[in-house]
Amino acid sequence: MLAPSLRRAARWRSDLSSSGSATSSEVSLERVFREEAGRLTASLVRLLGDFDLAEDLVSEALLEALEHWPKDGMPERPGAWLLTTARRKGLDRLRRDAKQREKLALIGALPERPRREADDRLRLIFTCCHPALNRAAQVALTLRAVVGLTTPEIARAYLLPEPTLAKRIVRAKRKIVDAGIPYRVPGPDDLRPRLDEVLTVLYVVFSEGHLATGGDAPIRHDLARDAEWLAELVVRLLPDEPEPLGLLALIRLHLARWSARLDGQGRLVLLEHQDRSLWDRRAIAEAVRLIHRAAALHRLGPYQVQAAIAAVHCEAPTWEETDWREIFGLYTMLLALDPSPVVRLNRAIARSHVEGPGKALAEIDEVRDRLDHYHLFHATRAVLLRDLGREAEAVTAGRRASALTTNSAEQALIERRLAGDVDSLANAGKVVDGA
Amino acid sequence: MKYMLLLTRGEWEDTAPEDERQHIYAEIGEWWGKLAAKGKIVGGHQLQPPHTATTLVLNGRREPTVIDGPFMEAKESIGGYGILEVADLDEALAIARTFPSPSSKVEVRPVIER
Incomplete structure (x- = not known):
C-alpha cells in the first residue's frame, strides 16, 4: 500500500484543526502517534507473526485516527482505540482476501484492549537490531518498524533512492522470517x-x-x-x-x-x-x-x-x-x-x-x-x-x-x-x- | 527449525603438527557427540580434503564438463557439514560459535523442509 507520511500528516492536520497555536496539539498528536503506533506494531508482530500485515494495519488505523481525532478530539485511551480500529481493518481486509483466510482466526483472537503491562517494543527493537542482519538493514528496519518512519522518509534522510531502501527493508523482513530470527528479548x-x-x-x-x-x-x-x-x-x-x-x-x-x-x-x-x-x-x-x-x-x-x-x-x-x-x-x-x-x-x-x-x-x-x-x-x-x-x-x-x-x-x-x-x-x- | 552448519576447513588441518591435529579432531568429535546425544545435531559428516572432489558443470543437453577439484575458487573449502534441529536462529548461532576449531568459518543456513 501507499505509505503515508504519518508524522507529517499529523502536523499538517493539527495545523488545520487549531487556530493559531498548533504547537501543543501538534506535539501531543505526534507523540501519541509515535508511542502508540510503536506499541501496537510491536504487539501485532508478536500476535500475528507478520511484520508487513502488522505495519499495514497500524498505518490504516493511524489514517483513520487522522480523520477522527482532530474533529472529535483524542480518545481517552488512544492505544485501545487504535487496536480496535486495527482489528476491524484487519478483519475487513481478510474477508476480502481469501488467500489469507488462516490469518482471520489470529486477528479475530486479538485482544479487545491492549494490556498495559506488556511492552512488546523491546522485542521488536532486539529483532530489528539482530546481529544476523547487516548494519544498514538494522538501521532501516528500526526506523521503519520501531520509530514508524515511512520508507520515503528514511530514503530521504539517507539520501538513497526509495527502491533501494524498500528492497533493503523487504530483504531484512524476509530474512527474519526465513532464517528463524526469534522475536524476543x-x-x-x-x-x-x-x-x-x-x-x-x-x-x-x-x-x-x-x-x-x-x-x-x-x-x-x-x-x-x-x-x-x-x-x-x-x-x-x-x-x-x-x-x-x-x-x-x-x-x-x-x-x-x-x-x-x-x-x-x-x-x-x-x-x-x-x-x-x-x-x-x-x-x-x-x-x-x-x-x-x-x-x-x-x-x-x-x-x-x-x-x-x-x-x-x-x-x-x-x-x-x-x-x-x-x-x-x-x-x-x-x-x-x-x-x-x-x-x-x-x-x-x-x-x-x-x-x-x-x-x-x-x-x-x-x-x-x-x-x-x-x-x-x-x-x-x-x-x-x-x-x-x-x-x-x-x-x-x-x-x-x-x-x-x-x-x-x-x-x-x-x-x-x-x-x-x-x-x-x-x-x-x-x-x-x-x- | 533445521539449519545446516557449513564448516570450512581450518588452516590448521594442513599446517598443524599431527598430534595437535589429532587433539583438535578429538575435541570436535566430543563436541559433535554431545550435541548429537542431545538431539541438536541430527546429521552431518566431515568431508575428505578438496583434492578428492570432482565437479560436474551441467549444460542442459550437452555433455557435462568435468572438473578435477571443488567448484569454489575461494581460499576456503568446505570441510564438513552438520544438520541442527533447534528452536531458532539464536540457538543455531549459539551452537555454531562453540565449534571447537582454532580457525574456521561457519555458515548457518536454514534448511527447506518439505
Whole structure:
C-alpha cells in the first residue's frame, strides 16, 4: 500500500484543526502517534507473526485516527482505540482476501484492549537490531518498524533512492522470517552483547543526523531526534542498564549545543568558536544527571565515558577553561574499554592540550597505518604540524584530509583550516567507526 | 527449525603438527557427540580434503564438463557439514560459535523442509 507520511500528516492536520497555536496539539498528536503506533506494531508482530500485515494495519488505523481525532478530539485511551480500529481493518481486509483466510482466526483472537503491562517494543527493537542482519538493514528496519518512519522518509534522510531502501527493508523482513530470527528479548547470557548491538544502531542513526557522512546538509535534525527518542525508549524499557543511559546522555549533550553548531551561512562552527550562551544549560544539567544515574549502577561502559567527556566540554564556561587533564584521563579510560585507533586519535588531541603538540603527533603517527584513509586523521595532523610550525607539512596533510571527506560542509571546514574541533572529531570518528 | 552448519576447513588441518591435529579432531568429535546425544545435531559428516572432489558443470543437453577439484575458487573449502534441529536462529548461532576449531568459518543456513 501507499505509505503515508504519518508524522507529517499529523502536523499538517493539527495545523488545520487549531487556530493559531498548533504547537501543543501538534506535539501531543505526534507523540501519541509515535508511542502508540510503536506499541501496537510491536504487539501485532508478536500476535500475528507478520511484520508487513502488522505495519499495514497500524498505518490504516493511524489514517483513520487522522480523520477522527482532530474533529472529535483524542480518545481517552488512544492505544485501545487504535487496536480496535486495527482489528476491524484487519478483519475487513481478510474477508476480502481469501488467500489469507488462516490469518482471520489470529486477528479475530486479538485482544479487545491492549494490556498495559506488556511492552512488546523491546522485542521488536532486539529483532530489528539482530546481529544476523547487516548494519544498514538494522538501521532501516528500526526506523521503519520501531520509530514508524515511512520508507520515503528514511530514503530521504539517507539520501538513497526509495527502491533501494524498500528492497533493503523487504530483504531484512524476509530474512527474519526465513532464517528463524526469534522475536524476543535475549536471555541474561546474551543481553549485554545484544544490547551493545542495539546501542550501536542507535548511535549510527544519531551520527548520521548529527554529522552526515555525505551530501551538502551537515546536520539532519530529524534523525538525531529519532535517535534520542529511541535511546530514551530503551532507557525506559531497560531502566537498570547503564549504557543506554550513557548513550542518551551523550546524545542530549550534543543536542544541547545544537543551535551553536552552525553559523548564519549554515557552516559548521568549531567547539572552540561556538557561542556558549546558545547552549541549553538546563538540558546539559539534565544529561549530567543521567550520567550520575548510570554511574550509580556501577558498570562502566564506553557510552558513559563518552558522555562524561562531552559533559566536561559542556561544563567549561569558556574554551580556554576546558579541563583537558580530565578529558585526557577519560580518553585513557575509554581506550581501555574500546582500544580502537579512532579513540587513540581523540586521546592524542587531548594530549596535545596537556603535554603539547609534539607528544600528540608522536602518538597519532603510531596509528597511521590504520587511519591513513580517514580524513580526520590528516586534519588532526595538519593542526598539530601547524602548531609545531611545520607549515609545509601541515598544508599537505590538510589537502589530504579535504580530499578524503565526502561531506561538503566538513570539507569547507577543513579548507578554512580550522580543523581543531575536538568535538566534531570525536563524533565524525564514530560515524566512520560504526558505518 | 533445521539449519545446516557449513564448516570450512581450518588452516590448521594442513599446517598443524599431527598430534595437535589429532587433539583438535578429538575435541570436535566430543563436541559433535554431545550435541548429537542431545538431539541438536541430527546429521552431518566431515568431508575428505578438496583434492578428492570432482565437479560436474551441467549444460542442459550437452555433455557435462568435468572438473578435477571443488567448484569454489575461494581460499576456503568446505570441510564438513552438520544438520541442527533447534528452536531458532539464536540457538543455531549459539551452537555454531562453540565449534571447537582454532580457525574456521561457519555458515548457518536454514534448511527447506518439505
